[in-house]
Amino acid sequence: MLKALRSSSSLQQARFTTGASYLQSNSRHATKLSSPFHGVLRSVLRDKNPKLFQRVFFCSDSGDGSGSGPESVVEEVESKSAAAIVPTAIKKPDDFLTVIALPLPHRPLFPGFYMPIYVKDPKLLAALVESRKRQAPYAGAFLVKDDPGSEAAGSDTEKNIYELKGKELLNRLHEVGTLAQITSIQGDQVVLIGHRRLRITEMVSEDPLTVQVDHLKDSPYNKDDDVIKATSFEVITTLRDVLKTSSLWRDHVQTYNQHIGDFNYPRLADFGAAISGSNKLQCQEVLEELDVYKRLRLSLELLKKEMEIHKIQESIAKAIEEKISTEQRRYLLNEQYKAIKKELGLETDDKTALTDKFRDRIDPNKEKIPPHVLQVIEEELKKLQLLEASSSEFNVTRNYLDWLTALPWGSYSNENFDVLRAQQILDEDHYGLADVKERILEFIAVGKLRGTSQGKIICLSGPPGVGKTSIGRSIARALNRNFYRFSVGGLSDVAEIKGHRRTYIGAMPGKMVQCLKSVGTANPLVLIDEIDKLGRGHAGDPASAMLELLDPEQNANFLDHYLDVPIDLSKVLFVCTANVVETIPNPLLDRMEIIPIAGYITDEKMHIARDYLEKSTRDACGVKPEQVEVTDAALLSLIENYCREAGVRNLQKQIEKIYRKIALKLVRQGAQNEPSGLGSEHHGEAESAGESREISSDEQTQGAAKSNETNHEPGSNTTEEAEVVEPNVSTDQASDLMDSETTIKSQDNETPNTTEKVLVDEKNLMDYVGKPVFHAERMYDQTPLGVVMGLAWTAMGGSTLYIETSQIEQGEGKGALSLTGQLGDVMKESAQIAHTVARAILGVKDHENPFFANSKLHLHVPAGATPKDGPSAGCTMITSMLSLAMNKPVKKDLAMTGEVTLTGRVLPIGGVKEKTIAARRSGVKTIIFPLANKRDFDELASNVKEGLDVHFVDDYNQIFILAFEDLQMEK
């Protein structure tokens, strides 16, 4: 737009009849104007009076007869410059009533202005040359009307206009035009000077179009008319403004102003319209207007518009300039900033800084880095220098180098094989677990003798919450190795272990490389959690990737896809955890050393709760030991009624719950004490003096003046002293206690800022942990007919379960068995076997009893929502069926486990410890185990075995005797 405005202005400039003084005074412009006309003007100037020339073009009347008309002046000029311009004898313009019609495509020609046009029609051009030769250098210049058919007005006018001839052309011309003097013809360029207004009356000849014209005169007007004067002044003011804003016209207006004295209104109006950038129709309107006042008004309008355009132009130019300059400023400042930084040595360029960073990382332990790795690092560093910093490959290489250089090549923590220290640490962290600790100490001892503990994978297996993870942590502490844990439960993507190839976007190395980077040593203890829950991969098998990682034979050269250089994991100690070992892939299991942790019995849980969980929770809650007391009875109740599972995680949660509530209680008390401690003394004077209470620090300071020594005397009766000092303080606090818990007096005067001690006992335990959860484990006190307690073993530890049999119907040959309780295939088969064996045994014991032949039986294992399977319920099923058949309940508090063959042999089972613990928990007195499991049982700690009547059998008949016949004997 800016450009368009400017170019249109320059067009105007070109059309403007430049004054002589202007040409004279402004050589810059003069040289620009290089048309032949200007050449003529300049040549005239050299020997003509410039004043005269100025008058000709700025001040002459356009021919309305009022004053010295242009005709005469022109004559004067032309006569004086005859030799240079035109022949001397010329006709007066008035004589030209028949003129050649020149079509003007862009703008009308105003009297007093010059205009160069290009005449493309050779015939027309020839006629013009001819008429000039004939000393009739005048033609009529008429603005072309827009082609009514074409939309883009004026765009194709110039092109087509010369193709029009005769009538057609005449129809396209505005009727009113200007008598134009042809001042020069050079090639097809013709320079015209406007003289006076014409109106076409009729066509004379067609080619070139010649027309008959009337010479128009402005309507007469009163020169002293105020309105005309005022309007003309306004035109002049506006002109000044316009010309001020546009340097283009400034010189012209100056010239014009110099002659403002002899201006006239019609010429002023023409001048205004001619220099405005208005469109051709508006200009034509001014040209056609013969009423001087109206013409002034029109002209004023156009100038005002011009003014507005200038304003917009200015604001646009300003905005753009501002934008450009701020950007330039930024750029400049940035460059300076960079230069300053470089000068101060704050930053060399990016790549060098990066390379330096990587070199700094590897330089300190260059000798320890394996040569093949060092070589790769060097190559990558070189590559980094060559790559474009903005390329994606640069980023890949940078990340790769970042990983390569961040790994702890050859840096180890000093392993500690001190068995005594290890024992101490293990005991510090965990109660009991003697067998587990012993195994770990053995392991450390072997390490000490060999000088290295590598090549072993320990797998701790057991139910949740028994301390597998925390033992792993303790081992790391005992051996002085860094600890890193990652869980592979549900892991199905091999890339998690082996890393992605570097070519992928967002590629990452595998867990082991991440581990080494994060621990910073090459010999950490890595705990791989939930190895029994390793997922199945869709692409690649995570189990074999794990094997590659764990196998001491392979992991000295473990190849991570991302890292692409072998790393040595043989110094890493792997400890895995699992709930059950059965689901661990066999090749992995093969290389592991399984250390089972079975779970805890009540007694052990008591110790763990008291000596470990309570302490750590108390510290974590910010409660001081003297502020709280949890009685043994409360803990026991908590363990027996709330946390019966094998592990202690739930127990820990419950203890945390208790301590959180205690903390809140203490804070609430504190909040109550603070405002009332000092402000509301001597409350509740009616309270008995002997009531137990304790002393707050404030009270002590208050009382210090009176009983300074006695308060600190060891063994002194502080209760009494306190009462003497401040007899009635805090009695109201005691009564404020919200709960029913006992408030006992703090005996220890050295902890002055304690408030009431919170006591948690069996009675108020419910306030802290809610009602006990219902346990279906022991449903019957005395098992009814057909019901026997079995022992099972799951990932959650051991548990007891009942097996129930009942008779559906009886009748000749109706013998059958149906099963419920979500039994798996193995248990279903067990039931079938049990049915057969039971029938055989009954046949021997009571051959007349037709029970199995004639009874349809239903066997159910309660807790129907839990799927059950496994080969250890055979004995229990047989016993249950026989109990029903013989109409004899089994011995009270008896539980059994074991699978039976068709011949009645009892097969060994797993999970002896878990099952024993579960049986104890359910109050079982007599347990029957397969004989083959005797050794497992003997290995159990004495406190687990304590008080149990355990029998080992290898034939079902022995169970029969224990379950039924002993009963007989007892009776």
Ligand code: ADP
């Ligand atoms: P797991 O890994 O077997 O599921 P955790 O190791 O997470 O169990 O143990 C749960 C919580 O029980 C831990 O806070 C741990 O310290 C505690 N814990 C477990 N066994 C013992 C123990 N024998 N002595 C002390 N704290 C124990």
